[in-house]
Amino acid sequence: MSDLKQPQFNPGKGIGTPVGVAILGRGTVGAEVMRFMQEYSFDLENRIGGPLELRGVAVSNVEKHASEVPAELLTTDARALIARDDVDIVVEVIGGIDYPRELILEALKAGKSVVTANKALVAAHSDELAAAADAAGVDLYFEAAVAAAIPVLGPLRRSLAGDRIESVMGIVNGTTNFILDAMDSTGASYDDMLAEATRLGYAEADPTADVGGHDAASKAAILATLAFHTRVTANDVYCEGITHVTAKDIAAAKEAGYTIKLLAICERFTSDDGTEKISARVHPTLIPRDHPLASVSKSFNAIFVEAEAAGRLMFYGNGAGGAPTASAVLGDLVGAARNKVHGGRAPGDSTYANLPIAAFGEVHTRYHVDMEVADRIGVLAEIADLFASCGVSLRTVRQEDNGDTARLIIVTHSAAESDLAAVIIKLKNMAAVKSVNSVIRLESE
């Protein structure tokens, strides 16, 4: 036998050894995690090989939770709870960045495994968190941070660990998908559908993180890190939200056989200088109405993974909500607990590939440009020349007479973002162009 570790598993030994859990935060997700820990305790114990025992719940206001959580479990002192000898795993569902970051680092340093649903934190500080987990040899899991209950980080880490991932693309924010879907089906304005989403609980009181694309950008960073074995943070992700998408854009898209979705797109590609690079971006995107992502309605999420050997895979489900997020947290909790009982450790973030992250200008996309131009002979030729002079070739051109002006809708072939951006600047300065109504990127199969 070669010089490898002998098996650590011992069927009889673990059963009965309790695994102590501390939960930091008791919002919607924290409450659901507690509920399922109780409801499924028999199943969880059997799947783990020992019972999960809740040692405490750290909250900012004990009174607020006193009617639902036994007094002896509630504490405002998260640090003391984490430090307890009988706490093996810390579940962080507080949200925010700085405070949970400190708590998680403290937990990891103390040899506790950590499960978190905090996408913003992981996307901003995964290097520091992963290093702390590696140094202590404990688990750091965050499946719930991307697409809630849809298993996608696990499959990237494990099932696809023997494949080469080319791209990960999907709808990873339920709030913006609800708004865009509602705009598409009703023809209503962005403001009205945001109000509707808020009324129905799909949007938070302050929707900035969602509608600005930042939430999706955090998820894109996490997906790109795992897919490409390269550290990608939220700052590396080009991010454009949906606040500027108008009812007119949606109507024009519909007319042309498209729908608009906020997509997170992570790609591996060979840049113009011949090196392999990766990119991650979030922006409103036109997709054909028969594209599988086009039928993802309401607040559902769907993620496509394209891998060299596996081909294209799709994962679909509830991307938000208390119970689906709790499902992902509990899956991670069982994994971390199994490792505490039986030994072993989950594969951490592997960032050996360390691929260069492309500047956004290098990324190749396609544009859909909707503009008003002077309705006179020669304008189309001028505009076509302008695109050509920037190295951008046209795929389709559609012209509609509009009285004094003509409406011109151009779809380009794939070109570098920097070239496409240069085209738009020049178009806006062109006398024959009355207005550029919208510029939206486009993906097709």
Added chain:
Amino acid sequence: MSDLKQPQFNPGKGIGTPVGVAILGRGTVGAEVMRFMQEYSFDLENRIGGPLELRGVAVSNVEKHASEVPAELLTTDARALIARDDVDIVVEVIGGIDYPRELILEALKAGKSVVTANKALVAAHSDELAAAADAAGVDLYFEAAVAAAIPVLGPLRRSLAGDRIESVMGIVNGTTNFILDAMDSTGASYDDMLAEATRLGYAEADPTADVGGHDAASKAAILATLAFHTRVTANDVYCEGITHVTAKDIAAAKEAGYTIKLLAICERFTSDDGTEKISARVHPTLIPRDHPLASVSKSFNAIFVEAEAAGRLMFYGNGAGGAPTASAVLGDLVGAARNKVHGGRAPGDSTYANLPIAAFGEVHTRYHVDMEVADRIGVLAEIADLFASCGVSLRTVRQEDNGDTARLIIVTHSAAESDLAAVIIKLKNMAAVKSVNSVIRLESE
């Protein structure tokens, strides 16, 4: 700190420790596994923490592979290869049952982890294989056995380990989906489309395992075992293939807004006697044309998992083929190799729940019955009485005049299979019923 194992992971230590691999069989999948092991060797080494080293490939005929595999790797003595001290993981891609079963048991007993793509073997003997893996404390992985590259066993084992799965339902056989899809889109007969599938390589020379539903039944057994933490073998699965599906059935389905798919359906339910039971079955099934599974075309696979907390999840992708199957095998290989290098063990089959498997008669389904009846007053009432006398209530009744006879299409509400079966026997003995043209089960959202 409570009495739990201390972390086994040691970042510096594993790197460089080679992991020896033996491959048993070199058909399409074996060849692809070898190709990707070579092509991705840098990535695999980094993801594992040590290089994968191929020790040998066992084949039945060395000459046949001599031009593509170095002579020193080829052997006809699988047992000697497995027994080598420098073999840590055995990959079985031979197919069949008895011979690979012996080899895998030998490997597990010798402390080697095993990765197999062999659904028939796992579905028939998973208890024996799991016991051998548990006794030796090694890994037994078989993600490729169900839906090839689509990660579904991993998510059931891990991501959903903290949830309660209610049902798993899907299209898990590409050959039959290709045939049914082609029948649906062309209107052609089963025989013609089977011939087409054979010509295009979607069906094997002997298609019995696919068209008879046995391949799907093996997959259903594996899915049910993992989903319900209960040992389910292929013999426990009700299995009906597609050989009796006619062009007329397909046309009638289309007319009524349905399509016919061969579905594997695994469910947890409360039986009429009040106990919680599970069932697994494979049969042609009518589903509405707007059901997400209806749009799964050609040889693609798609699996729905419904879990209490997570809600409904869908997994979609290539369910067959050399490269997609190799992707799943390699993912498992990386997992087993990581455990060899870093310690730990994958969660095995946990069968603690040991739920009773329902007799097929207890399962509740809905029937779509297409028949010719005498066109006279009172027949419909007689037939409705007959259904009612068996405890089956009707959902829709459609009658079409057909000259001397009438065509009657009845869709029932959900009822016990035994009651539905009794209805059909009685219908066939009824004077007013000229013929029962088809009886197909039906699922809707």
